[in-house]
Amino acid sequence: MSQDVLILKGIEKSFGETRVLQGIDLHIAQGEFLTLLGSSGCGKTTTIRIVAGLETPDAGQVLLDGEDVTDKEPYQRNVNTVFQNYALFPHMNVEENIGYGLKLKKKSKQQIHEAVMEALKLVQLEGYEKRMPSELSGGQRQRVAIARSIINEPKVLLLDEPLGALDLQLRRQMQLELKRLQKKLGITFIYITHDQEEALNMSDRIAVMKDGRFVQIGTAHEIYDHPRTAYVARFVGNANIIHVDGQTLAVRSENIQLMSQKMDEMDRLPENVDHQKSFVGGLPGMIKEKSFVGGMLRIVIALEDGTEVIASRHGIDADWEPGQSCFVYWEPQAGVTVEEE
Numbered sequence: 586m587s588q589d590v591l592i593l594k595g596i597e598k599s600f601g602e603t604r605v606l607q608g609i610d611l612h613i614a615q616g617e618f619l620t621l622l623g624s625s626g627c628g629k630t631t632t633i634r635i636v637a638g639l640e641t642p643d644a645g646q647v648l649l650d651g652e653d654v655t656d657k658e659p660y661q662r663n664v665n666t667v668f669q670n671y672a673l674f675p676h677m678n679v680e681e682n683i684g685y686g687l688k689l690k691k692k693s694k695q696q697i698h699e700a701v702m703e704a705l706k707l708v709q710l711e712g713y714e715k716r717m718p719s720e721l722s723g724g725q726r727q728r729v730a731i732a733r734s735i736i737n738e739p740k741v742l743l744l745d746e747p748l749g750a751l752d753l754q755l756r757r758q759m760q761l762e763l764k765r766l767q768k769k770l771g772i773t774f775i776y777i778t779h780d781q782e783e784a785l786n787m788s789d790r791i792a793v794m795k796d797g798r799f800v801q802i803g804t805a806h807e808i809y810d811h812p813r814t815a816y817v818a819r820f821v822g823n824a825n826i827i828h829v830d831g832q833t834l835a836v837r838s839e840n841i842q843l844m845s846q847k848m849d850e851m852d853r854l855p856e857n858v859d860h861q862k863s864f865v866g867g868l869p870g871m872i873k874e875k876s877f878v879g880g881m882l883r884i885v886i887a888l889e890d891g892t893e894v895i896a897s898r899h900g901i902d903a904d905w906e907p908g909q910s911c912f913v914y915w916e917p918q919a920g921v922t923v924e925e926e
């Protein structure tokens with residue numbers, strides 16, 4: 586287990602009457618890629634602004650490499666930030682933009698040039714050093730911003746929705762590039778997104794935030810397959826929340842099976858003689874809607890208690906039409922018991 590490079594202890598923050606962060610505790614290992622995932626307004630940006638020293642917490646501590654930096658100025662912390670709309674200096678070319686930080690540190694021209702060339706290579710922009718920001722695409726500009734933030738080798742790099750302004754295809758490509766870059770450099774990343782797919786793709790661990798608290802911290806696998814609460818199951822796994830036998834269960838849409846008739850108990854025995862799959866549930870419902878979304882067939886079923894359940898399928902399922910009644914099933918292991926939020 587590598588040493589913790591960053592520790593947040595009992596961080597509290599209010600703006601006026603509004604409590605924005607409540608008891609934030611987090612340990613981040615050296616070289617880790619940690620994502621703060623949560624919907625808009627849950628406190629992600631405030632959390633990293635406290636790490637960067639751009640906000641002061643009302644209570645709690647920020648420890649960087651074991652040192653309490655809570656009351657230190659931003660420039661006294663070996664931390665850098667990349668924002669969504671990172672403003673490059675419009676009157677400086679790529680090389681000058683990237684080298685700016687080192688120039689402030691009074692490095693020699695030769696040192697700066699070498700470091701800039703190395704950084705350009707890392708973000709795959711070799712040959713672009715004399716271009717002006719206005720001559721670059723959005724993705725290239727964001728690469729320059731990233732090159733500029735890694736050039737003085739921060740201990741921790743904070744990235745606040747850095748790919749948010751890019752179109753989907755470019756975002757996917759940049760996700761892979763960023764991840765590769767992070768592993769290569771071994772810099773600790775704290776990455777903010779409200780996009781669960783992005784979080785699941787890139788992170789070593791994800792901290793799911795809601796209303797200024799962490800509701801669950803874990804690997805993508807832990808969060809996706811073992812959500813602790815109904816909120817996490819919905820937000821990260823797009824799961825259905827079903828109340829059955831006094832329990833709250835999360836069942837993902839691809840695991841929802843529909844039957845036109847209720848299966849008898851025999852079919853549902855876990856150890857079926859002919860090793861057929863076993864199913865549980867058997868909740869009566871009615872097909873409400875059928876549509877194609879992102880190449881998947883999406884069937885909305887209204888259960889008797891009013892809960893809506895979504896079943897998703899690849900391809901066309903001619904069997905189901907709105908108005909038909911059905912029974913909803915899932916395999917036992919596909920139903921995860923969760924806490925109410």
Ligand SMILES: Nc1ncnc2c1ncn2[C@@H]1O[C@H](COP(=O)(O)OP(=O)(O)O)[C@@H](O)[C@H]1O
Binds near residue numbers: 600605624629630631
């Ligand atoms: N400087 C500020 N003054 C007052 N309220 C703020 C300030 N910064 C953030 N907030 C409020 O704090 C909450 C959390 O904001 P933020 O950390 O930016 O959330 P996120 O990044 O998750 O969208 C929001 O309700 C926001 O309006």
Ligand SMILES: [Mg+2]
Binds near residue numbers: 629630631745
């Ligand atoms: Mg934000």
